[in-house]
Amino acid sequence: MRDEWTDPLRGRIKFGDYAAVWIAERPGLRTRTVELYRWLLRKHIVPYLGEVELGKLKTPLIRQWRAERLAAGVSELVLAKCYRLMRAVLNTAVDEDKILSRNPCKVRGADKEESPERSVLTVPQVFQLADRMPPRFRAMVLLAAFASLRWGEVTALRRCDIAEDASSVSIARSFVESRTHGLVAGPPKSRAGVRALAIPAAIRADILAHLETYVGGAQDALVFTGEQGGALRRPNFNQRVKWTASVTAIGLKGVHFHDLRHSGNTWAAQAGTSTKDLMVRMGHDDMRAAIIYQHASSEADQAIADRLSTLANAHRERRISG
Known part of the structure; x- marks a missing residue:
């Protein structure tokens, strides 16, 4: 009692x-x-x-x-x-507070939400979209897709987060846009979001060229910024790159920046990646998979990057031969 x-x-x-x-x-x-x-x-x-x-x-x-x-x-x-x-x-x-004996939230189906299915871009479409961006944002599109990065993760990257040969990227923080505090740098979306990822060899040259052209020499210099060197905000970015017009022009009307990450995740899954290795690369925030994250090997992550690189090289070869 x-x-x-x-x-x-x-x-x-x-x-x-x-x-x-x-x-x-x-x-x-x-x-x-x-x-x-x-x-x-x-x-x-x-x-x-x-x-x-x-x-x-x-x-x-x-x-x-x-x-x-x-x-x-x-x-x-x-x-x-x-x-x-x-x-x-x-x-x-x-x-915890023992105020109620049972939770009255027992409405069947009330917690379910049917989100619209996200678009999956092909590898050629990602390169096509990247080529339509202003040059300083081209590598950003490629990295977001081929490394499955969230908007806040890719915009918070610093020079020190990318290996000198662009072979890997470390995700240690993320930008969050707050109505009350503005742009705030903090940890990624979940503990699993802190991760190190292999960058596909096929886009490393693009990343290195971007670092040399647009990024300051300081180790804490932001990798992707506006023309004045400030951190990127999503609405301003969309206006700068004419995002809506750009995706519409290549037959991708309604595609959002987040669809680049979704596409990269899909490619990795289609390449035969195991569930646990895919979840690590995504920085998945499902707490039930926390133990799985700890056991994924760096070799498996490199294999993902190699398979994605093969896809990108195949696209480039077709474009050259065509």
């Missing part, structure tokens, strides 16, 4: 107040994650459930909230994020 008991007075805490404290006290949240959680609360949760006492927050009420928000035109993707946030907050109320 002692394990089942909860304090009824604490159950009178309003959900909105409890959730706000939960976010503030949650350890290890990235700046962008905090901003997202607060926005979800402010926009989609607190106006409807914020005044409800924890002890009165029941599954039918949550199901009704979701149905009404869907009817109002809120996307399933956004509501899935809201629901997962609510579930995490209430898990703490159950497991």
Whole structure:
């Protein structure tokens, strides 16, 4: 009976107040994650459930909230994020604070989101897109695709992160764009995001040429910058390179920068890479695979780079012979 008991007075805490404290006290949240959680609360949760006492927050009420928000035109993707946030907050109320005896977030399917399928570019398309970029951003497109780098990872690279012969790149940090703090350098998206990757031999010359032409000699000099030497911000980058017009011109309308990483991951998988080696190269943040990350060999990663290099060289040979 002692394990089942909860304090009824604490159950009178309003959900909105409890959730706000939960976010503030949650350890290890990235700046962008905090901003997202607060926005979800402010926009989609607190106006409807914020005044409800924890002890009165029941599954039918949550199901009704979701149905009404869907009817109002809120996307399933956004509501899935809201629901997962609510579930995490209430898990703490159950497991740690012992305010509730059970989590009322039991709405079947509410945590699922059907994201649109991402585009997969071919190797020739990536080179075609890179060639349409201003010269200072050409290598950035190639490296993002062939090393499967996230936007924040590739824009945060410094000279010291790339081997002198461009044979490898170390991912040790990432830029995050915050509404309140601007551009912030921090750790990658997850612990698995800290990794060292082999760069395919076929694009090493492109990287070396970029370093020589556009990057300062200091070891902490950013590898990819704007014309004035400042760190890149996504909206400014898109305007500088005329991204929308560029991808549309080569038949890739709707393609985003992140699709370069997705394409690189797909090529690696199609090359016969094992699941564990692929997850290491991606810097996958699935906690269930953390142990697998530790056992991937550098030889396997080099093999991935070699196979990607073969693809790139085959494209170049076809272009020359054609």
